[in-house]
Amino acid sequence: MTTTTRPQTEVADSAPELSTGQAAHMDMNPIDLGRIEVLQVLDEHGNVDQARDPGLSDSELLAVHRAMVLTRSFDSRMLTMQRQGEMGTFAPNLGQEACMIGQVWELTRQDWFSPSYRSFGAQIHRGWPMERLFLLWSGYHEGFPPPEGVNDMPFSIVIGSHVLPAVGIAMGMRRRNNNDCVVVNFGDGAMSQGAVSEAFNFAMVDRAPVVFVCENNGWAISTPTKLQYATDHLAGRGVAFGLSSIRVDGNDILGMIAAMREATRRARDGEGPTFVEAITYRMSLHTTADDPTVYRDSADSDPWHSRCPINRMEKYLEGRGLLSKEAAEKVKLEADAEVLEARERFRKIAKARPREVFDHLYKVTPSELEDQRNEYLSRLDRKGVD
Ligand SMILES: Cc1ncc(C[n+]2csc(CCOP(=O)(O)OP(=O)(O)O)c2C)c(N)n1
Structure with a gap:
């Protein structure tokens, strides 16, 4: 794991000593955090950096691929249903599948996950039946509570509001002294909410076992990241609070898993919180109530087509002889069928009242x-x- 160049500072037990030395000169230039490298294991051509490969087994690699395909299939069906009047407003996951699956891949049933609204790929992987998510997004309150035995918080729509409570869960875990941890996700827009900074600070002071995942997808509705922050990266914000911080290619499922493996290990081993800035792109609408063509042009999104997380995984799996083009097509058809079966179950339950x-x-x-x-x-x- 590439962490920042800045060493972790120990939390002081008492008020800091006043240094009596004179600074050579009054330097008010911003402290240079240096360049924070973006971790990438699987590039867009399907090549793997062996030194950083998290070393998943063949069956795990296929399962990861399948989970991303299922996420996309669910996303696409939701959009069709919404356009046909069968679904409420929802926030598509298109293009963020590696981010979604990678951030929860290392979690156990005992760990907790506190998601934002753009997380159904992760929720399906965590054990949410798809018909429950259909219910949720079409306005049935039965869809909202997390399923029995799934340690997830209900997702948050109020931006950044779920991040402090997630730290609270992690603080509780620390007092129980077990090996569990919490993953909480949010967008680049949420980084402008004061509560997220408070959460970083509380987590670091308490050494809480929490992993903050910022899905930096380029846009907060119509606000591009260049209007959201004036630094080169968001990871530096974690550094300022003393957090181990890493930037990772959020469209690289192996990079995401490698980063999350180390971040969750740190949390479980009592080494405290980690901030993961996952660089990705919102390929679709902010929500189905949005039309991005009025505020961004294709020059912005075009480069991201070739960075598709699923295509690069398929290139890699094909190169390793694990998944032929025909087999990949079969996975897609099976995922589509699984989603349609869930839609049938949803239709049987969903009776307007x-x-x-x-x-x-x-x-x-x-x-x-x-x-x-x-x-x-x-x-x-x-x-x-x-
Ligand atoms: C406190 C609050 N302010 C404003 C909104 C309206 N709002 C909904 S989504 C959104 C943008 C969030 O962007 P980001 O955090 O980057 O997440 P993304 O939607 O890109 O996943 C805003 C401002 C809200 N839901 N909550």
């Missing part, structure tokens, strides 16, 4: 709303709607 429209808002419904509810219910009665 118009009589609940006024429920779940107030513990005691205000009288004017109660009047509206009664009028609405009698209208449903007149129309014979259950």
Whole structure:
């Protein structure tokens, strides 16, 4: 793992001594953090850097590939369903599949995962049935709670709001003194939320076993990263709080796994939190309510087509004789079929319940709303709607 060049500082037990030495000159230039290399194991041509290869077995490599293909298949089906009026507004994962799968690949059932809204690839891998995610994104509250036995937090839409609670979970783990850890993800836009900086600080002071994964996908809705921060990288923000920080090619599944393996090892071994800045690109819409053509042109996204995380993995697997083109096509067809089966299960469960429209808002419904509810219910009665 390439960490920053800056050595980890020990947390002081007491107030710092005032240095009596005179600085040679008053230097207010920004401290040079140096260049923080971007870790890449699998390049876009399918070549692997053997020295940094996390060494997955053949079956693990195929499983990782399959998980990314399933993520894409689910994503594409969600978009079709949304455009046909069968799904609510959602945030596509297209292009971020390696980031999604890589960040949770090293987690155990005991570990916790606290996701942002653009995480369903990771959630499926963690054990969320796809029909539950369909329910969730089409507005059924049954879809929201994490499944029994899956140590995930419900995802957060309020940007950055879930990062401090994730640190809280990690602080609890530290007090229990077990080997578990927490992974929390968020976007480059979330880095501008004060709570994320607070989370970095609390985590470092407590040496909490948490891995922060920033999916730096180039855009926060219509705000490009160059308007989000004025430094070369976000990883430097971790360095400022004393965190071990790394930049990784977020479209490289092997790089993501290598980085997360070391980051989670550090957390489990009591070496404290790590900040992983994963460089990726949001290939699709911010959400289905968005039209990126009004604020970015294809020159911005074009270079990322050749960096596709799935294509490069297929080139690598083909080169190793593990996956032919035909076999890759079969994986895709099987994933599509699996998603369609989940859609059928979803359709059987998802029955609109118009009589609940006024429920779940107030513990005691205000009288004017109660009047509206009664009028609405009698209208449903007149129309014979259950
Ligand atoms: C506190 C808060 N402010 C604003 C919003 C509106 N909003 C929704 S998504 C988003 C952009 C987030 O971008 P980023 O963190 O980079 O994540 P990405 O969507 O790219 O994955 C904003 C500003 C919000 N949900 N919460």
